[in-house]
Amino acid sequence: MQITRAGEYGVLGLLHLARRGAARMALIDDISREEEIPKSFLAKIFQSLVKAGVVRSYRGAGGGFALTRKPSEITVLEIIEAIEGKIALQRCQLDVPDCEHMEGCALCGLFERAQDRVRDVFSGTTLADLVATEATLPAKTRHTRKLELAALK
Amino acid sequence: MQITRAGEYGVLGLLHLARRGAARMALIDDISREEEIPKSFLAKIFQSLVKAGVVRSYRGAGGGFALTRKPSEITVLEIIEAIEGKIALQRCQLDVPDCEHMEGCALCGLFERAQDRVRDVFSGTTLADLVATEATLPAKTRHTRKLELAALK
DNA sequence: TGATTTCGGACTAAAATTGTCCTGTTGCTC
DNA sequence: GAGCAACAGGACAATTTTAGTCCGAAATCA
Ligand code: SF4
Ligand code: SF4
Numbered sequence: 001m002q003i004t005r006a007g008e009y010g011v012l013g014l015l016h017l018a019r020r021g022a023a024r025m026a027l028i029d030d031i032s033r034e035e036e037i038p039k040s041f042l043a044k045i046f047q048s049l050v051k052a053g054v055v056r057s058y059r060g061a062g063g064g065f066a067l068t069r070k071p072s073e074i075t076v077l078e079i080i081e082a083i084e085g086k087i088a089l090q091r092c093q094l095d096v097p098d099c100e101h102m103e104g105c106a107l108c109g110l111f112e113r114a115q116d117r118v119r120d121v122f123s124g125t126t127l128a129d130l131v132a133t134e135a136t137l138p139a140k141t142r143h144t145r146k147l148e149l150a151a152l153k
Numbered sequence: 154m155q156i157t158r159a160g161e162y163g164v165l166g167l168l169h170l171a172r173r174g175a176a177r178m179a180l181i182d183d184i185s186r187e188e189e190i191p192k193s194f195l196a197k198i199f200q201s202l203v204k205a206g207v208v209r210s211y212r213g214a215g216g217g218f219a220l221t222r223k224p225s226e227i228t229v230l231e232i233i234e235a236i237e238g239k240i241a242l243q244r245c246q247l248d249v250p251d252c253e254h255m256e257g258c259a260l261c262g263l264f265e266r267a268q269d270r271v272r273d274v275f276s277g278t279t280l281a282d283l284v285a286t287e288a289t290l291p292a293k294t295r296h297t298r299k300l301e302l303a304a305l306k
Numbered sequence: 307t308g309a310t311t312t313c314g315g316a317c318t319a320a321a322a323t324t325g326t327c328c329t330g331t332t333g334c335t336c
Numbered sequence: 337g338a339g340c341a342a343c344a345g346g347a348c349a350a351t352t353t354t355a356g357t358c359c360g361a362a363a364t365c366a
Contacts, residue, residue, distance in 0.1 A: 001154065001155065001156055001157070001237065001240055001241065001242070001243065002154065002242060002243060002244070003154055003242050003243055003264065004154070004322090004323065004324085005323075005324065005325090006323080006324075006325095008243060011260055012260065018282070021272070021352075027341095027342075027343095028343075029342085033311070038324080038325065038326085039290070040325070040326055040327075041324065041325050041326085044325085044326095044344095044345090045345085046343085047339080047343085047344065047345075050343090057342090057343055057344085058332095058333085058342080058343085059269070059331075059332045059333055059334095059341085059342055059343045059344085060331095060332055060333030060334050060340090060341060061333070061334045061340065061341040061342065062333085062334065062335095062341080062342085063332090063333075063334085063341075063342045063343065064342075064343085065343085076260075076263065078346090084154065086262070087154055088154065088155065089154070089155060089156050089271075090155060090156055090161060091155070103290070104287070104290050104343055105290075106168070106283040106284070106286035106287045106290065107164055107165065107168070107229075107283060109286065110229065110275070110278055110283070111156065113274050114270075114271045114274040114275060117267075117270035117271060117273070117274055117364080118242075118270060118271055119254065120266045120270070121263065121266050121267040121270055122263070122267060125263055130259040130260060130263070131259070133259035133262065133263075134257070134259045137257050137258075137259065157353090157354065157355080158354075158355065158356090159355075159356095161355080180311075181311080181312075182311085191355080191356065191357085192356065193356070193357055193358075194356050194357080196312075196313085197313095197314090197356085197357095199312085200312085200313065200314075205314090210311090210312060210313085211311085211312080211363095211364080212310085212311055212312045212313080212362075212363045212364055212365095213309090213310060213311055213312080213363055213364025213365055214309065214310040214311070214364065214365045214366070215310080215311085215364080215365065215366090216310075216311050216312065216363085216364070216365090217311075217312090218312090223347095282309090
């Protein structure tokens, strides 16, 4: 019952992009280093995000990734589901359900309600919200710390 | 991002017990047959539930399992967490967290909120609620159908 | 005693997760 | 166009988790 690393890394990667401001570009290499995410794994994850239209990729020298929309228009739900597929708490909630009891199962409805609540939370939060939240957190321990330290040098 | 089979089977097993009424006993063998759950797996699951004090077990001939409380006093959350451990959407939500970014991570708080909503839904639903819900579902396809068919013979 | 039923732990098979790696392909710059 | 920089895509591998099985032991009852 966990969001996978892939999903988490995806959000963290895009959050990094959002933090950089508007449509600024970033190399997969930099994001991976600064957010401490395995590079080749992150590269793979970003492929899904490109396909989902959340980021654009630019190849070749001087290339990288950039958000296609404003951070305030990209929800966490969209990101996670682009990477992991639809959030489903049980097989009966899958896009192609895998249980023959669905019609008469009371539990099924409960799972659906729980799942909707999760999706509500994630769809009600955008990258911009996360960036804003970050500002309220103790700076010393902020996840962006490596960035800040690097800037000092 | 799914509740495991173990958790689901646990709820389904107890639901069966609740449906049977008050403190009536049931054999693991019957529950497993009627709910179509692998017997040895269900036996294992029920061990956790005994340890958690949700059911009592009686060994030997004429033994079986019975609820220790009224169905209206047993929540789905309690059942699932007795089996799977605390519901956690991410490693930072684990009982012994496994991430060094916690203090400064905006995402962490979001996961916590989502997780709390899930727990709300599950803690707000008891076995009695599920039994009641079942009554409103189409009888023909009800999950208890096998029981009913057996009763006709 | 012997049949029945749960207990507890060791064990296994399959699936999902979490990556790596290598071979393109695209685009920039000289 | 040569050569480098960066992403694209797919095959592959290691690890972990899930989903069970199996069996001997302990309890209980007739
Ligand atoms: S909750 Fe009910 S419908 Fe959903 S997978 Fe389980 S048995 Fe099937
Ligand atoms: S959400 Fe943040 S705190 Fe939680 S596991 Fe991920 S990086 Fe760590």
